Amino acid sequence: MDIVLFDRAFTPFIIGTHMLYTIWAMTLPIYIVIAEYLGYKHNDPVYYAIAKRMTPVMIIFFSVGSAFGVMIAISFLTLWYKWMYLVSQIDIMPLIVEVFAFFMEVIFLALYVYGWNKFSRTTHLILGIAIAIGANMSAALITWVNSWMNTPVGFNIQAYLQTGKIEDVNPWAVFLAPAARYEIPMAISGAIYAASSALMMFYAYRMFRVKDPLEKEYYTKGAKLAVYFASIDAFLVGLTGDYAGKSLAVEQPLKLAAMEDALYSGKGLPEVVGPIKIPKLLSFLATGNPNGYVVGLNAFPKSEWPPVTIVHNAFDTMATFGIIIAIISWLIAISLIFKPKNALFRILGLADGKPFDHFLPKAAMFISGILGILAWESGWVAAEVGRQPWVIYGVMLTSQAANTSPIVIPVAIALGTVVVFLVVYTYYLLNKVFKTRPIALDVQRAAEELGSLGTAYLNGGSFVKLSSSEGKKEVKK
């Protein structure tokens, strides 16, 4: 087997798997904190229970995800050590600062998990926000390293290419890598988008099955939050995506040409998605001007082209699926907020502000989750394959960086098996536990905790709203 090819397949496998966990690390703290806040604000034990039930999910995803994070760090060190050597010499600062963010995430996660009812409500919410900041900072800093690989700075590239010596190093300059400006916002908004759509899928799946009114209320409220998340983030993804496209046109024109499969350079180029061709749209999207000039693949030697078919299809998958999710989440959000009654919304099952009572919106939400994950992974494939054949653009070829030791194959296969085991087992365990743990139990506990602070109490399966003093009396009983 070609060991370089094996390295190139194995590393994306680990990173691609890790990415399925990072989206949760970045999104769940925000989601949980908002649910907790709504629980406090409306004295609503259902929102409070959502926050509490999602907390162990966050812990387990964090622990397995962080194991994959260490795996990536060490697989870079071992499988790509020649690349890592350059990173260590020039681009190490974002990685070091990332450790700080990682520590922040871990410590505040621990404080948040063990701090329920130990800290004041406000402090507990702030701890949750701190987890989100740590997780998203961590993601931003890792993306910073990747940005440097796309647009390397901070050393004398010409001298390195001529002599192989690393000269004139400015380790702080990597924070000014041009690609960071558009990669980081895109990565963060994209991750939250993927997780939000996956949450929509989860709640839709559950809502198809539940009959109990309390469980229905639980999943409906969870789904509402997920839909609002996705619909708001859709705007951010659109804005950051547009900015990334325009920046790519200037800073990484070859990658953009591969993504768009634009063979020839020119003005007023059309956007082609499958059989659809929209005149001048590519020029407009890339430059802001319908007659703008866009550089095509033919402007570069063919030896430097990335695998255009893979990059183009991955890009189209990301863009198309992203747009579909936006439409679905916006329509459901409009239904929830404005409660439209017109015929179109009635046909779509979106009338009267009750989308979750109808099959079509729930099916669309379920599909959104699958599309969101595919869009997330496809976007990353388009960005990474789009840089090939370079691992550091214009500086080091991927084939030069790979470890070609034969020992890599058996050990990496063993490692891969453990990864698959952990992924499958984690989802199996979570599913098993939540299936056997009644929501009513968690809502009752939530009601008791909130009741002890004031107003709501669950009595025989239905909620009784009480005054603060009555709530305290019930809890004492």
Next chain:
Amino acid sequence: MVSIQFISFLFSIAVLSYFAAMFLIDVGIAVFTPITKEGSYKSKMSLILDALWAIIGTSAVYLVVTLESVYATITYVAGIALLLPFLAFLIFLALHHGFLGYAEGFGFLGIKHLEEKYILAYSIPTIILAFIGITIFTSVLSGIGINASTLEPDYVKMFFNPFNIMFFIAIAAYTIYYVTLFFNMKDKLMIAGISLTVANALILAGLYAYVPYVFSKAITNPGFWIYLVVLYAMLYSLHKGFRFNNVISVILTAIGGIIMGMFMYPYVLNGAVNVYSLMTNPATLAAADIVITIIGLFVVGGLTAIAYKILYKSKQPQVTTSSHK
């Protein structure tokens, strides 16, 4: 004047020693949990583990990134000579993190039997992890199993050589002493004393036989003997029930790591390679040192202490409540 390279070396040794001190608590708990009876130190160990394991895991990343930033050339050592141990390390690290995460998640949900099941399961990969970690350290220290000029590895020799086995047993013995002190196990005073003696004897014998330059530096240095006396004096402190034994044991373990590093200085691979020849360019070193220091001061010191203290204290009532039930 002290060079930036020496400062960077000190930082790398300090971070390595901090990690070792934290990780050995993890290993010690993994050894003790299956053999400790319910109701004695088990709940206390569970509390510490829940509070600290994620921080210990993060410290591993801190260590890897610090080493990469200080010794850029170490990437070649890792990629050529230590490829197998590092990849094997990852396999067991994944299981360690996974099982602990499951245990903590189920603990949070109050599903006690599943929490206990995964705590038991976690101890196996943790002990194997310790063995692999020690193998990496002893190979870099002694050069056994690594060809110093080509970096070509001999994995059988690397894992199964007397020095590595001696060192592993010594660390296991030291862990018994360390955990006994950390958890104030007065009833295990004798075992702790014997374990400490076994650990010291094995480490000194191993260094004498396989890394003689480190051995010579150690026994001619008064600081080393003072350190040994302090370790034994801590047994008296344990006997007396001094309340800061846990904190002091962590500090002493970290100092032990730093002392070992200073005796190795400035070589690795049994004197064949000078660490300065492995170092990153001075500009990156200077920048990295600043951030490593900031992390060290604010996170490693302050936040670890805060997290441990607050978590430990905040979880105490929960245990009391559950035991009443």
